[in-house]
Amino acid sequence: MADAKILPLAVVGLGFRVGDINVLDGATFDIAPGSRNIVLGPNGAGKSVMLRLLHGLLTPTSGRVGWSNPDALAVRRAQAMVFQRPVMLRRSARENVEFALHVAGVRNVRNAADLALDRAGLMRLADRPARLCSGGEQQRIALARAWALQPEVLFLDEPTASLDPAATNAIEEAVNAMHRAGTTIIMTTHDLGQARRLADRVLFLNHGRLVEDAPAVSFFAQPTSPDAAAFIRGELLW
Amino acid sequence: MQEISQSLSLAVALITSLDSTLLSIAGLSLRVSGIAVLAAALLALPFGAWLALARFPGRQGVIAVLNGMMGLPPVVVGLLVYLMLSRAGPLGPLGILFTPAAMMIAQALLIFPIIAALARQVIEDAWGEYREQLVSLNASRAQCMRALLWDMRFTLTTAVLAGFGRAIAEVGAVMIVGGNIDGVTRLMTTAIALETSKGDLPLALALGVVLITMVITINLAAQWVKSTAVKNHG
Numbered sequence: 001m002a003d004a005k006i007l008p009l010a011v012v013g014l015g016f017r018v019g020d021i022n023v024l025d026g027a028t029f030d031i032a033p034g035s036r037n038i039v040l041g042p043n044g045a046g047k048s049v050m051l052r053l054l055h056g057l058l059t060p061t062s063g064r065v066g067w068s069n070p071d072a073l074a075v076r077r078a079q080a081m082v083f084q085r086p087v088m089l090r091r092s093a094r095e096n097v098e099f100a101l102h103v104a105g106v107r108n109v110r111n112a113a114d115l116a117l118d119r120a121g122l123m124r125l126a127d128r129p130a131r132l133c134s135g136g137e138q139q140r141i142a143l144a145r146a147w148a149l150q151p152e153v154l155f156l157d158e159p160t161a162s163l164d165p166a167a168t169n170a171i172e173e174a175v176n177a178m179h180r181a182g183t184t185i186i187m188t189t190h191d192l193g194q195a196r197r198l199a200d201r202v203l204f205l206n207h208g209r210l211v212e213d214a215p216a217v218s219f220f221a222q223p224t225s226p227d228a229a230a231f232i233r234g235e236l237l238w
Numbered sequence: 239m240q241e242i243s244q245s246l247s248l249a250v251a252l253i254t255s256l257d258s259t260l261l262s263i264a265g266l267s268l269r270v271s272g273i274a275v276l277a278a279a280l281l282a283l284p285f286g287a288w289l290a291l292a293r294f295p296g297r298q299g300v301i302a303v304l305n306g307m308m309g310l311p312p313v314v315v316g317l318l319v320y321l322m323l324s325r326a327g328p329l330g331p332l333g334i335l336f337t338p339a340a341m342m343i344a345q346a347l348l349i350f351p352i353i354a355a356l357a358r359q360v361i362e363d364a365w366g367e368y369r370e371q372l373v374s375l376n377a378s379r380a381q382c383m384r385a386l387l388w389d390m391r392f393t394l395t396t397a398v399l400a401g402f403g404r405a406i407a408e409v410g411a412v413m414i415v416g417g418n419i420d421g422v423t424r425l426m427t428t429a430i431a432l433e434t435s436k437g438d439l440p441l442a443l444a445l446g447v448v449l450i451t452m453v454i455t456i457n458l459a460a461q462w463v464k465s466t467a468v469k470n471h472g
């Protein structure tokens with residue numbers, strides 16, 4: 001983990017506009033160290049775009065992502081991301097983790113990779129070609145790869161959207177384990193159950209707007225916005 | 239009809255007896271095209287990967303030209319290399335016109351665009367899939383290029399084999415810059431052309447059989463690389 005912390009994060013008026021469309025419309029919020037933040041919302045709400053803006057994969061058209069560390073490289077290195085569809089290199093699972101460590105400048109990649117795989121319960125997959133693993137296994141390898149980097153902040157974009165319940169459970173357990181080890185979690189989902197299981201805090205997004213930002217307990221018990229209340233009742237939002 | 243069947247049986251005899259002329263011509267062909275394809279691949283693969291990731295004004299034009307050059311007429315490449323290497327040309331002092339080296343250069347130039355253009359396409363498609371993950375890992379441009387080249391190694395191998403197939407079957411360029419000198423720059427293709435015109439059909443046919451066998455083998459190898467890669471690596 002980087003010596004100088006990059007949290008807290010101050011997001012101010014964050015927007016992403018494509019043509020006439022506000023994909024994300026001026027979101028303002030903070031991220032405190034150690035929290036599990038769930039970005040919740042229906043499909044097309046702008047969750048993935050927001051995560052990419054925070055992680056620096058997209059450039060905002062307005063507003064700013066303010067990490068509390070001026071060193072751009074330190075900021076980059078303190079983050080990792082797990083994507084909705086895992087991207088595995090055409091190598092073994094272990095070599096996938098080793099590649100990430102090598103790029104991050106770690107010396108003894110073999111040990112660190114084995115440690116990460118072992119921690120994620122994936123040692124039996126270590127020598128398997130990663131692309132031949134099942135979708136759930138690949139996503140767990142992707143998470144182990146992110147974990148190996150010991151990020152201060154971990155982004156996950158609907159990591160279980162296409163997984164069965166067992167694989168979903170394994171991913172959620174690993175996320176919790178990383179959280180217990182001190183990693184701050186920022187994860188999107190459209191799955192209410194998952195949000196209930198994992199969230200300390202919910203950022204509810206709809207039509208590109210940050211509609212509600214509340215501790216998970218109060219969000220689910222007493223949503224303050226009609227949109228969030230409708231979403232919790234399972235009524236589709238359009 | 240009689241003449242053809244007679245020539246064919248003589249050709250078979252040449253092959254089965256491992257005729258020394260046949261072997262030396264086939265050997266030289268393999269050596270020239272092998273070195274040409276190695277040199278071309280060494281330059282074309284990194285160039286293709288660079289072009290796949292680079293963004294600069296005029297890039298589409300470069301890609302269009304490169305794609306167009308895949309179909310370069312060998313005689314034109316031969317002519318250009320001839321002009322470069324001829325005594326009055328800029329590389330004349332090297333004195334390598336009508337040597338195997340000249341033929342290697344011509345063939346390398348001929349297949350560089352093939353390997354580079356195919357590599358560019360393959361790497362760019364892969365980049366579309368890998369870009370966000372690699373950027374997320376903070377991989378440098380060079381690290382991205384290397385990772386992509388290695389990840390696409392099986393598809394790229396088939397591109398290199400395609401280049402080799404084109405080089406070894408080509409006649410126009412090597413005829414011009416090699417001169418088809420007996421025992422020095424006579425390759426399978428140029429020998430076939432010459433022997434046929436002389437009416438020595440058995441040697442021409444024997445060389446033709448060897449050449450076709452090589453080309454088919456190359457294609458089988460390419461297919462095998464692709465299918466085992468999918469099976470073993472996904």
Ligand SMILES: Nc1ncnc2c1ncn2[C@@H]1O[C@H](COP(=O)(O)OP(=O)(O)O)[C@@H](O)[C@H]1O
Pocket residue numbers: 018023041042043044045046047048049050
């Ligand atoms: N680069 C882009 N250009 C134009 N529209 C985009 C772009 N990225 C996303 N969108 C649109 O923005 C909306 C929100 O997308 P996304 O963030 O993927 O939603 P979510 O992840 O919440 O399902 C969608 O309607 C999508 O089509």
Ligand SMILES: [Mg+2]
Pocket residue numbers: 047048049157158
């Ligand atoms: Mg999404």
